[in-house]
Amino acid sequence: xxxxxxxxxxxAYPIYIGRGLLEQGLYTRHLDSAQALIVxxxxxxxxxxDTVRRNLARVQCDVVQLPDGEAYKNLRxxxxxxxxxxxxxxxxxxxxxxxxxxxxxxxxxxxxxxYQRGIQFIQLPTTLLAQVDSSVGGKTAVNxxxxxNMIGAFHQPVAVVIDTDVLESLPVREYRxxxxxxxxYGLIRDAEFFDWLEARAPALSExxxxxxxxAIYRSCHNKSEVVAGDERERGDRALLNLGHTFGHAIxxxxxxxxxxxxxxxxxxxxxxxxxxxxxxxxxxxxxxxxVSLFRQLSLPTAxxxxxxxxxxxxxxxDKKVERGQMRLVLMDGIGEACVTADFEPQALDAxxxxxxxxx
Amino acid sequence: xxxxxxxxxxxAYPIYIGRGLLEQGLYTRHLDSAQALIVxxxxxxxxxxDTVRRNLARVQCDVVQLPDGEAYKNLRxxxxxxxxxxxxxxxxxxxxxxxxxxxxxxxxxxxxxxYQRGIQFIQLPTTLLAQVDSSVGGKTAVNxxxxxNMIGAFHQPVAVVIDTDVLESLPVREYRxxxxxxxxYGLIRDAEFFDWLEARAPALSExxxxxxxxAIYRSCHNKSEVVAGDERERGDRALLNLGHTFGHAIxxxxxxxxxxxxxxxxxxxxxxxxxxxxxxxxxxxxxxxxVSLFRQLSLPTAxxxxxxxxxxxxxxxDKKVERGQMRLVLMDGIGEACVTADFEPQALDAxxxxxxxxx
Numbered sequence: 001x002x003x004x005x006x007x008x009x010x011x012a013y014p015i016y017i018g019r020g021l022l023e024q025g026l027y028t029r030h031l032d033s034a035q036a037l038i039v040x041x042x043x044x045x046x047x048x049x050d051t052v053r054r055n056l057a058r059v060q061c062d063v064v065q066l067p068d069g070e071a072y073k074n075l076r077x078x079x080x081x082x083x084x085x086x087x088x089x090x091x092x093x094x095x096x097x098x099x100x101x102x103x104x105x106x107x108x109x110x111x112x113x114x115y116q117r118g119i120q121f122i123q124l125p126t127t128l129l130a131q132v133d134s135s136v137g138g139k140t141a142v143n144x145x146x147x148x149n150m151i152g153a154f155h156q157p158v159a160v161v162i163d164t165d166v167l168e169s170l171p172v173r174e175y176r177x178x179x180x181x182x183x184x185y186g187l188i189r190d191a192e193f194f195d196w197l198e199a200r201a202p203a204l205s206e207x208x209x210x211x212x213x214x215a216i217y218r219s220c221h222n223k224s225e226v227v228a229g230d231e232r233e234r235g236d237r238a239l240l241n242l243g244h245t246f247g248h249a250i251x252x253x254x255x256x257x258x259x260x261x262x263x264x265x266x267x268x269x270x271x272x273x274x275x276x277x278x279x280x281x282x283x284x285x286x287x288x289x290x291v292s293l294f295r296q297l298s299l300p301t302a303x304x305x306x307x308x309x310x311x312x313x314x315x316x317x318d319k320k321v322e323r324g325q326m327r328l329v330l331m332d333g334i335g336e337a338c339v340t341a342d343f344e345p346q347a348l349d350a351x352x353x354x355x356x357x358x359x
Numbered sequence: 360x361x362x363x364x365x366x367x368x369x370x371a372y373p374i375y376i377g378r379g380l381l382e383q384g385l386y387t388r389h390l391d392s393a394q395a396l397i398v399x400x401x402x403x404x405x406x407x408x409d410t411v412r413r414n415l416a417r418v419q420c421d422v423v424q425l426p427d428g429e430a431y432k433n434l435r436x437x438x439x440x441x442x443x444x445x446x447x448x449x450x451x452x453x454x455x456x457x458x459x460x461x462x463x464x465x466x467x468x469x470x471x472x473x474y475q476r477g478i479q480f481i482q483l484p485t486t487l488l489a490q491v492d493s494s495v496g497g498k499t500a501v502n503x504x505x506x507x508n509m510i511g512a513f514h515q516p517v518a519v520v521i522d523t524d525v526l527e528s529l530p531v532r533e534y535r536x537x538x539x540x541x542x543x544y545g546l547i548r549d550a551e552f553f554d555w556l557e558a559r560a561p562a563l564s565e566x567x568x569x570x571x572x573x574a575i576y577r578s579c580h581n582k583s584e585v586v587a588g589d590e591r592e593r594g595d596r597a598l599l600n601l602g603h604t605f606g607h608a609i610x611x612x613x614x615x616x617x618x619x620x621x622x623x624x625x626x627x628x629x630x631x632x633x634x635x636x637x638x639x640x641x642x643x644x645x646x647x648x649x650v651s652l653f654r655q656l657s658l659p660t661a662x663x664x665x666x667x668x669x670x671x672x673x674x675x676x677d678k679k680v681e682r683g684q685m686r687l688v689l690m691d692g693i694g695e696a697c698v699t700a701d702f703e704p705q706a707l708d709a710x711x712x713x714x715x716x717x718x
Binding site: 033034075078079082083086087089091092093113114115116117118139141144146147150151152153154232316317319321322323324 | 392393434437438441442444445446448450451452472473474475476477498500503505506509510511512513591675676678680681682683
């Protein structure tokens with residue numbers, strides 16, 4: 001097992017990465033009282049719920065099962081978590097345990113941020129995407145019907161426990177979608193990591209456990225450095241949104257139920273790369289390397305067919321919009337990204353047009 | 360106009376108290392961009408909405424009108440605020456302006472805490488209760504059907520603007536309910552203020568403007584000192600909940616729609632005083648002074664008829680419950696209160712029994 005720390009002063013917490021960690025149950029040492037609520041989904045409960053519950057046999061352990069999927073990440077489903085907390089008389093020393101992917105983690109974390117104005121929570125991420133990205137950093141949220149992650153809170157977990165064994169049973173689409181966020185760290189701040197990933201594309205495709213564990217470790221290391229430097233996204237943390245303004249538009253336009261988040265982000269990163277080339281920030285060969293790696297990993301390299309007007313309108317709902325001005329994460333090369341409003345609207349139009357014909 | 364400051368470092372903010380402040384519109388200087396959303400209720404919008412909107416003529420100013428009353432302080436109604444923010448393309452520099460009483464302030468503040476994971480908000484409290492208590496200190500929340508204020512956040516406003524002229528048109532029941540929270544400050548930490556209020560009971564009953572402004576100033580002064588010393592209620596801030604464990608049980612039992620919050624708190628403070636006497640903490644004369652002042656101000660001095668078992672069960676849902684143990688704010692005398700789990704269950708039973716026959 002390897003351990004990383006997210007250095008956030010009194011809100012600092014460990015990330016444990018290793019095999020069999022759900023079984024070992026070291027997360028129980030982070031409970032603050034004899035009450036816990038496991039939040040999971042109907043798919044995962046068959047796989048891991050009993051294991052986790054066994055480790056919590058000596059405390060009051062309630063369970064909420066949410067329906068599976070981004071389409072259910074809304075206020076209505078969130079109420080189920082509050083109902084369970086109230087019904088079980090959970091007090092402010094209780095702990096929510098998020099056992100699941102990004103949707104479960106975001107909802108459980110947001111419920112923890114709000115219940116009694118804040119109780120603690122532990123992340124047990126069970127998808128690659130949640131392990132390398134959403135479980136670390138304290139961003140929690142639900143979706144608004146017309147805008148993704150629009151209602152939420154910054155609320156850090158007290159521990160993140162990454163059991164890499166769970167990836168063996170992850171559906172292939174979910175697995176690939178997670179790789180998109182792994183590659184993102186290479187693109188925004190770690191060129192050496194991108195090279196490393198590029199050289200190991202076949203091993204990644206085959207879920208080589210050693211390569212995967214190293215990729216997760218390096219991803220979490222990058223994420224925790226960024227979060228420690230800018231917890232509330234007043235600066236560099238926004239770089240983690242590479243491809244996300246495009247990606248959120250794709251997810252919202254398709255009703256949160258046909259594209260996985262990581263898939264939408266992959267297409268979005270290609271769009272950001274394409275725009276960066278058109279803006280003269282990055283050479284075309286860099287973009288082509290990205291597209292090539294995504295193809296090797298069977299990730300999307302273009303958005304679905306949407307009319308450019310709708311796409312632009314949805315992008316205008318993004319949280320990075322400031323005082324009416326759209327801001328995007330663009331690239332100055334592999335490993336170098338920036339948040340900027342300094343781009344030609346025509347470059348965006350050209351990218352949308354080009355991608356429309358590509359899809 | 361008099362100004363107080365809530366000293367909370369980078370979250371510090373002013374409380375302005377004076378006549379005609381809604382008309383003067385000094386709150387506009389606290390906007391951070393050219394976007395604002397006024398949250399108000401259907402009763403108040405007839406009275407003050409045009410005045411406030413006139414001061415915001417030069418910015419994008421949207422409006423949400425919520426139904427009036429504690430019964431609507433829930434997640435469903437909260438969605439209306441998020442809908443308006445998304446529809447108006449409000450970005451993270453937008454400002455929510457809460458124009459109303461405690462319900463509007465709590466909901467607008469909680470929406471501000473969650474929208475885009477936190478935008479700023481301004482309190483324009485229009486009831487006495489909101490002016491002396493709920494608008495100051497950053498506690499925001501909605502109710503769960505079975506537990507009051509159970510879902511919320513600590514989120515400080517950027518300014519509180521108290522226009523004392525609005526109290527002239529406040530319905531008499533609402534006005535009296537606000538006085539309960541004024542008296543609370545005397546009871547928990549300011550005996551001299553209690554004496555001052557006792558000596559001015561007739562003037563308070565008649566809404567003497569000078570006496571009222573001084574009472575509001577001293578209440579806000581007490582509140583801001585407590586909040587500055589313990590923003591997140593890890594210690595002394597809990598004293599502000601004198602009478603509230605009893606009061607919340609009354610509000611929840613009666614469906615949030617027949618007792619006003621201040622009325623329930625008044626009855627709750629009498630119950631806390633009665634228990635303090637039974638526990639030998641406080642002499643009976645002190646309790647009788649409290650009851651006498653409440654009678655002069657036509658405030659309730661006993662709860663509605665509820666069976667003791669139900670009352671105890673509802674009290675067990677309180678946020679002050681810790682590791683299964685109920686904690687109450689009790690009094691050691693007028694001006695001295697403490698949070699304690701150290702009381703005889705029989706004393707609580709006796710108070711519930713005595714009050715049951717009193718009601």
